[in-house]
Amino acid sequence: MNTSPKGFLLLACSLIIPIISSGAIDTINTTHIIRDGDTMVSSGGMFELGFFSPGNSRNRYVGIWFKKITVRTVVWVANREVPLPNESGVLKVMEPGILALLNDTNATIWSSNTSRSVQNPVAQLLDSGNLVVRNAADNNPENFLWQSFDYPTDTFLPGMGFGWNFVTGINTYLSSWKTNEDPAPGDYAYFMDTTGYPQIFMTKNKVEHIRIGPWTGLRFSGTTNAIEDPTYKLIMVMNENEVNYREETIDRSVISRFTLSQSGVAQRWTWVDRTQEWVIYLNVPADNxxxxxxxxxxxxxxxxxxxxxxxxxxxxxxxxxxxxxxxxxxxxxxxxxxxxxxxxxxxxxxxxxxxxxxxxxxxxxxxxxxxxxxxxxxxxxxxxxxxxxxxxxxxxxxxxxxxxxxxxxxxxxxxxxxxxxxxxxxxxxxxxxxxSLTSVIVMVLLVLCLFLYIWKRRSESKIRKGRYRGSNEEHSELPSFSYSAILKATNYFSDDNKLGEGGFGPVYKGALEDGQEIAVKRLSSTSTQGIDEFKNEVIFIAKLQHRNLVRLLGCCIQGEENMLIYEYMPHKSLDVILFGGHLTSDRKRNVLLDWPKRFHIINGIARGLLYLHQDSRLRIIHRDLKASNILLDSDMNPKISDFGTARSFGGNETSAKTRRVVGTYGYMSPEYAVDGLFSVKSDVFSFGVLVLEIVSGKRNRGFSDSDYHLNLLGHAWTLYKEERSLELVDASLGKSFCLPEVLRSIHVGLLCVQKKPDDRPSMSSVVLMLGNEGVLPPANQPGFFLEREVIAQSSTTTTTSTNELTITMPEGR
Incomplete structure (x- = not known):
């Protein structure tokens, strides 16, 4: 061994260099290399660069991901189109300033580019997630030889520019991955269009798919579900040199990213430390x-x-x-x-x-x-x-x-x-x-006059009847039908016109003099629901307009009679067709409810709930969503009905507690049935039950599998865990269904009925999950896993039966 001072120094250096290359460094130069297994970590520990294999793929890629987040989340890929087949890759910096990825034959499979030359180039991973190549002695961003922020993959990070640099000719845009295992550019791109005034487009196979409107000075026009976020500053630079949009982080404790999925959904995510998960708070597209x-x-x-x-x-x-x-x-x-x-x-x-x-x-x-x-x-x-x-x-x-x-x-x-x-x-x-102001004033005066006239008539009527004193006349705008007109329309409420009966009372089919078919809901004197529920329905549904909500035409109040008049639904309610027993044969059910119609009904109910929870003026929780409250029109379009027990929320209110639990066993969420806690996630649970019922053709309440005596939710989850979900499908469908849609529907249904409300998705996420092909998170055990026994224990306080009448309990337990 050479023991001279010079030889000792060479030996020491040879030992030190491998330690540096495998340690937590943020910068490498021409004497350092990153092998597969080594990583670079930004100075603040926010991001890490190294080799990885996406999903179940064995191919190797160089990528950047969040260092401090437990779920590996890749934000950039270098060799996205040319993977390494094994773990022999090497990343190195070469003169005059090139970052190169070499394979086992020392061939370059990916490299950065530069039009300039420096004598001492280095590559550095910044705490913003930007990988840069620069002169070792020059930290000025304007002098970077190359940066990954100019060439993003599917992720937009704070501080990253988005748009065109007309000097360099670089167009910074997002492109989706092909699949979860292949980060090569997929079908979708998200970019800044500068043909006219700058605006953002999403394309599918280079064809315009979504457009985010032009910049308004505050935001891009058309961001329908964007939430004002004080943690970010939005910056748009437009001049002869560039059109560049970026977001600067104000609160650096917030970790977020904006992504373009393989299915063409742009989403903003925020990391929540408390739950250790990414949460979505922006989706594009938001709706059709x-x-x-x-x-x-x-x-x-x-x-x-x-x-x-x-x-x-x-x-x-x-x-x-x-x-x-x-x-x-x-x-x-x-x-x-x-x-x-x-x-x-x-x-x-x-x-x-x-x-x-x-x-x-x-x-x-x-x-x-x-x-x-x-x-x-x-x-x-x-x-x-x-x-x-x-x-x-x-x-x-x-x-x-x-x-x-x-x-x-x-x-x-x-x-x-x-x-x-x-x-x-x-x-x-x-x-x-x-x-114009004149038109507005005239309209306001007309509306006030009409309101005062109706209010006066109603007040006089109440005094005569001695009823409703002090009640809120919020339903005064609703058209009123005469009692004689309703009697004539329903043939004096004949049994031949009776469509059915629910918790509110009997429902009759009728026809007005102009030929319009109607459904008349008549409050029964023995109904468990009363005037409060009647008013509730009038107030809510009169102010709601959506294709998947039943349309209330008016009301009729005379003496002891209280009636609501709806548009007539030829196919009645979903439960009649789905669970009609001998009334609906398998053959007839298969014709009326083939798989495309079932999937159409699932999506329609989801859109209706999304409107109630997010887009309506009142922000409503239905609280009694079930198959019998889903009406079907002539085209089998679903219409959510019965708002007698609904509740509206205002401001930022998202949940509440009640001593009066209303709803239907088999559809109520655990936290609501047991503790009286309700929220939008209560409706999500009910929707999940509906989805599993629609897929299976089985009613959750009363179902019991032959092996484990589980209810429908438990049975569906057991099949899901054992990868046998197809066994849940209604036998009347045979094999005439779309396999991916069926499996996705079951999976989404199970996500909705998870025991913990926070685990359940929002309805906006549900609509997106049903309409796209992205990977879904795993489902946890549903609430009321053995619901039949829960109901048996509760039956002493409330009478229930398989006809699914709405129940009311005086106190939450």
Whole structure:
């Protein structure tokens, strides 16, 4: 052995270098390498770089993931298109400033690029998650030779730029993974479009799929379910050198990411230390109205309406026959063609701004100057305020307006060019816009007069009857039917017209004089529900409008009679077809409820619940969701009904406790049935039970498997654990069903009936999980795993039966 000082120094260095390469370092130079098994860790310990294999794949990739998070979450992949077949890969820095990944034959399979050369290049993993190549003596970000933030994969991180650098020609955008085991670019891309005024698009196989509207100075127009987050500062830079959007973290304790999934869903996630899980608080698309130009030119989408698409005011369908078939692609046209002589502008409020690719903008003009500029150019179709943060600037459109939707909040105003005769025909001055102050005042006065008249009539009626003194007249806006008209419509409540009976009372079919078919719900004198439930139903359902909620036409109050009049549902309720026994043969059930219809019903109920929980004005918890409260129209569209026991929440309220437990055994969540605690997650539990009932054709209450005497939930979970979920499928379906949809439905149903409310997904997540093909989290044991025994123990306090009447208990246990 060479024992000279020089030889000793060489020996020491040879021992030190491997220790450095395998330790927790954040920087490597040309003398260091990262082998498979070694890692780099950012200085603050936030991120780690190393080799990994995604899912069950044996291929090896170089990636970056969160260091401090227990669930490995990869945020960037280097060699996403060229994997290593084994663990022989080496990552190294080479002159003049290249980061390269070599395989076992020393061939370069991936490398960074640079147009500059430095003598002492290093690669460093920053605490932002950015991997950079720079001169060892130069920390200036503007002088980086290369950075991973310029080439993201499927994840957008705080501090990362998103958009175009016109100097370097780099377009920073997201692209989905192909599969969970293959990080190569998939079908979806999420990018900044700068054709006109900058806006964000998501494409599927390079075809426009989703559009996030243009930048408003505060946010991107059209972010329908975005939550204002004080932990972030949104920054948009637009000049001749770049169009770049980024988010700067204000609260560095918050860990978040924005991803593009393989199924085309963009999601913002936040890590929750308490539960050790990622939580979603933004989804794009949020609903069908986010689909690009769903309603065509000058069509507006509103997910709460049925159908979702309608023409803007003063526009009519271009192809009426197509619109009847729910094909809205042809869009709408003006009732009156433009002449460019004396045209005016109508104001439309609360919308997502149209596609901005055919626009021009001017940052210095006022709104009035913007109007004059548009009026001078006959090709200008609309204008709006450019920058809401400064209340200045002008954005002008020069083509048909497409991809518009109504927004319940954060919507904007746009002024659309119209023929002057549209205003003149209404007796208004041409310069007055829709929604003028005069019109508003007139409408308010008319509504007040009508309200006072109805209130006076109702008050006099109450005094005469000696009833309802001091009650809240919130249902005064609802149309009232005469008792004689209802008697005639139902043939004097004949048994032949009787459709069934629930907790509220009997329900009768009828037909009004104009031929409209109705269903009349008549409050029974022996009903466990009463005036409070009657009022509750009127107040709630009169204010709700959604394609998957039953429509209340009016009410009838006379003497002791209290009736609600609904649209008639030809196929009655779901339970009649699903559990009808001898009334519904397997063959008939298979015809009426084949798998596509069942899956359609599941999705419809989910969308209706999402509307109640998130999008409605009242934010409602139904509290008695069950098969008998799902009505089916002529096209087998599901309609949620019976809001007599519903509760509304205000503000940030999400849960409550009651001493009066109402609901139906077999559908009630454990925390509600036992402790009187209810929340949106109570409805989610009931929905999960419904899903499993629809798939299986079996009623949860009363079901018992032959092996373990489990209820339907326990039976479904046991099959799921044993990977035998297909055995749950209704035998009447035979093999005529879509396997992925069935398995996904069962999985989603089990996620919804998990014992702990926090484990259950929100309805927005449920809608996305049902409509996409992403990987679902594992389901935990359901609540009321042996529910039949729970009910047996409780039967001494409340009488129940398999007819699933709603029960009411005076106190939560």
């Amino acid at each position: 109205c986010d689909n690009y130009k769903l309603c065509g030119a000058y069509g507006s989408c509103n997910i709460a309406n049925s159908p979702s698409c309608e023409c803007l005011d003063k526009f009519v369908p271009k192809d009426p026959e197509s619109w009847v078939r729910a094909d809205w692609s042809s869009g709408c046209i003006r009732k009156t063609n433009l002449s460019c002589q004396g045209d005016v502008f109508f104001k439309y409020s609360g919308i997502k701004l149209p596609d901005a690719r055919h626009t021009r903008h001017n940052e210095s003009l006022t709104l009035e100057e913007c109007r004059a500029e548009c009026l001078r150019n006959c090709s200008c179709t609309a204008y709006t305020l450019l920058d809401l943060s400064k209340s200045s600037g002008c954005l002008l459109w020069f083509e048909d307006l497409i991809d518009i939707r109504e927004l319940s909040q954060d919507g904007q105003e746009i002024y659309i060019r119209m023929a002057a005769s549209e205003i003149d025909s209404e007796g208004k001055k041409p310069e007055v816009l829709i929604g």
